[in-house]
Amino acid sequence: MSSKYKMLEELGLDKPALPMKEYKKMSRREEWDYTRNKYPEVPRSFLAHIDYMRRGVRLTEAAWKKVQDPYYAKGPRTNFQWSHEVFTEEIGLPFTFFLNDGTNVAVEISPSDIGDPYIIDVIDDTFWVTADGEKLDEIDFSEAPTYEKEGKKTSQGVPLTYLGWLAGKGTLLLVPNSHCQYWNTGDQCLFCDMDYHTRQAMKLGKGWKVRLTGDDVYELITEALKEAGRWQYMVMCGGSTTQDGFARELRHNCELLRAIRKAGEPYGDYRVPVSLLATALPPEQMKEYKEAGADAFGVYIETWKKEHFEIVCPGKNKYIGYETSIERAIAAVDVFGEGNVVAGFTEGAEMAPPPYGFGEVDEALNSTLEGWKFLVKNKIIPASTNLCVMPGSKFYRMGVTEPPLEFFVKLDLGLYRLLMNYWKGRLSADQAGYKWQPLSSYVDYQRIL
Amino acid sequence: MELPKEVAKIINDPKKIKTLTTIDVEGNPHTVPIGSMAALEDGNIAFMELLETSKTQRNMLNCYWFKKNVSILVVDDWEKGDVYQIKGSPYKFLFQGPIWDKFLREVWKIIPAADPAGVWLIMPKEVVNQNYFLRRKHEEERRANWTLWQTLKGTRPGLGL
Numbered sequence: 001m002s003s004k005y006k007m008l009e010e011l012g013l014d015k016p017a018l019p020m021k022e023y024k025k026m027s028r029r030e031e032w033d034y035t036r037n038k039y040p041e042v043p044r045s046f047l048a049h050i051d052y053m054r055r056g057v058r059l060t061e062a063a064w065k066k067v068q069d070p071y072y073a074k075g076p077r078t079n080f081q082w083s084h085e086v087f088t089e090e091i092g093l094p095f096t097f098f099l100n101d102g103t104n105v106a107v108e109i110s111p112s113d114i115g116d117p118y119i120i121d122v123i124d125d126t127f128w129v130t131a132d133g134e135k136l137d138e139i140d141f142s143e144a145p146t147y148e149k150e151g152k153k154t155s156q157g158v159p160l161t162y163l164g165w166l167a168g169k170g171t172l173l174l175v176p177n178s179h180c181q182y183w184n185t186g187d188q189c190l191f192c193d194m195d196y197h198t199r200q201a202m203k204l205g206k207g208w209k210v211r212l213t214g215d216d217v218y219e220l221i222t223e224a225l226k227e228a229g230r231w232q233y234m235v236m237c238g239g240s241t242t243q244d245g246f247a248r249e250l251r252h253n254c255e256l257l258r259a260i261r262k263a264g265e266p267y268g269d270y271r272v273p274v275s276l277l278a279t280a281l282p283p284e285q286m287k288e289y290k291e292a293g294a295d296a297f298g299v300y301i302e303t304w305k306k307e308h309f310e311i312v313c314p315g316k317n318k319y320i321g322y323e324t325s326i327e328r329a330i331a332a333v334d335v336f337g338e339g340n341v342v343a344g345f346t347e348g349a350e351m352a353p354p355p356y357g358f359g360e361v362d363e364a365l366n367s368t369l370e371g372w373k374f375l376v377k378n379k380i381i382p383a384s385t386n387l388c389v390m391p392g393s394k395f396y397r398m399g400v401t402e403p404p405l406e407f408f409v410k411l412d413l414g415l416y417r418l419l420m421n422y423w424k425g426r427l428s429a430d431q432a433g434y435k436w437q438p439l440s441s442y443v444d445y446q447r448i449l
Numbered sequence: 450m451e452l453p454k455e456v457a458k459i460i461n462d463p464k465k466i467k468t469l470t471t472i473d474v475e476g477n478p479h480t481v482p483i484g485s486m487a488a489l490e491d492g493n494i495a496f497m498e499l500l501e502t503s504k505t506q507r508n509m510l511n512c513y514w515f516k517k518n519v520s521i522l523v524v525d526d527w528e529k530g531d532v533y534q535i536k537g538s539p540y541k542f543l544f545q546g547p548i549w550d551k552f553l554r555e556v557w558k559i560i561p562a563a564d565p566a567g568v569w570l571i572m573p574k575e576v577v578n579q580n581y582f583l584r585r586k587h588e589e590e591r592r593a594n595w596t597l598w599q600t601l602k603g604t605r606p607g608l609g610l
Contacts, residue, residue, distance in 0.1 A: 448511075
């Protein structure tokens with residue numbers, strides 16, 4: 001291997017990847033077999049997690065029908081979903097499914113105009129992921145929380161399912177604001193489809209709340225916590241509000257955090273903790289978040305190389321900037337404690353063609369892992385969401401496609417080795433654990449740290 | 450294979466001791482007692498893993514992913530030497546549904562502060578009664594001339610020789 005990929009050599013990832021054009025020649029099965037044979041030490045379910053998201057799934061009519069059973073969690077929200085125009089009008093869409101070992105996979109409905117998705121079918125009354133007529137994985141969808149099964153609403157008549165989104169088994173994703181103000185000036189991150197998706201959902205009359213209030217959240221969490229043995233923590237993540245130097249965003253998030261804390265008061269030490277993913281603010285404002293009830297914080301840098309960040313995340317670059325984002329992530333460790341700060345990435349954005357990314361696997365990996373090494377040494381855990389190119393995003397309009405399977409396998413393995421090398425499994429960012437974060441494949445390694 | 454009824458009965462007796470042995474990525478065994486072990490009606494065995502990050506949990510995942518068996522020891526009568534070894538393959542890890550709900554209720558009766566990770570389902574592949582006399586008979590039949598070459602000759606105080 002060329003000495004220019006020192007980071008890959010350091011982490012024992014120096015079996016060279018192929019040039020991108022070679023992956024594009026492979027069929028789904030060929031690419032799977034190539035990657036599986038090359039990395040026999042990586043569990044099969046890790047590859048399945050990645051590939052079921054990157055290629056997407058389609059459900060048969062039987063599977064759609066079975067998943068409408070009230071037993072299964074469904075929500076009106078279909079964020080980061082393909083083809084939502086087709087699937088959300090009358091059908092409830094589940095967010096995640098589990099493989100037999102508990103691996104939590106986001107349901108990414110594949111567009112009808114993109115080939116080779118996996119098929120979810122019902123065989124002998126059981127859900128299965130299949131491909132080319134072959135049964136691959138027995139799966140199940142998340143069980144609905146009690147408040148969903150009982151059709152509970154707030155005192156204002158808003159269904160609780162409109163307020164929080166079950167992410168996996170025991171975590172609610174609360175989206176304070178489904179509108180990101182970077183979209184107002186066309187400065188949204190190039191992979192993001194948030195506002196496009198929100199507009200679609202509003203047209204469908206799904207009625208979810210675009211902006212949550214403290215009262216909404218208090219009622220939701222109060223009701224949710226009545227269900228014993230269900231909940232581990234909550235996650236708050238939404239669009240940015242740039243007004244007044246993000247003061248409005250700070251106030252809004254604190255309002256919701258206080259509401260969650262208040263709902264948890266009767267339970268003492270068993271109150272539910274909150275992981276907040278929001279704009280990176282100066283330390284004194286991070287402390288306000290901590291005091292309001294945030295137990296962990298995520299600074300989303302999205303892509304490591306500064307030149308890529310500047311054009312892939314123009315809004316974040318304009319309002320915060322690359323170096324400031326990293327400085328604030330480091331400062332946040334003193335506020336929230338080691339292991340409680342993540343730096344978020346869209347894993348795969350660095351594979352966009354130049355000038356937005358590197359375009360080739362090993363070059364992209366080497367850069368990202370160099371950056372992740374820096375973060376890990378500073379007790380910040382890289383946490384990522386696998387890139388799925390969505391209609392409504394600028395990447396989609398540019399024709400960017402998902403990276404190869406090998407890219408994700410190597411990157412996740414690299415992060416695992418970094419965490420073991422530096423922290424021997426002690427630091428893990430469990431606030432973004434496998435039971436809540438179906439959109440990320442790296443979380444599977446957290447189970448064996 | 451179907452779990453023999455008498456073995457299932459022992460597993461479901463909360464007073465009987467049960468252990469679980471798993472192996473890690475390097476092939477090292479790890480044995481722990483399991484209080485929650487149960488034989489299900491479908492013939493499979495289940496137990497509730499109490500710690501998400503435990504060595505046993507990491508090993509169970511290793512065994513599941515790389516198709517290694519685990520070993521369960523069930524002590525029926527220690528003095529009589531009636532102990533069963535069950536080898537099986539982990540095939541599902543549950544943290545929702547009726548099996549999870551039932552195990553959680555039972556565990557919380559005994560350890561209310563527990564924060565269980567999930568319930569493992571294990572498919573039994575082989576059941577062996579580890580009673581000395583049964584094992585010996587098996588070896589005598591398996592290996593030619595066993596009693597001729599494998600026994601201790603001469604003085605045997607317990608037998609009056």
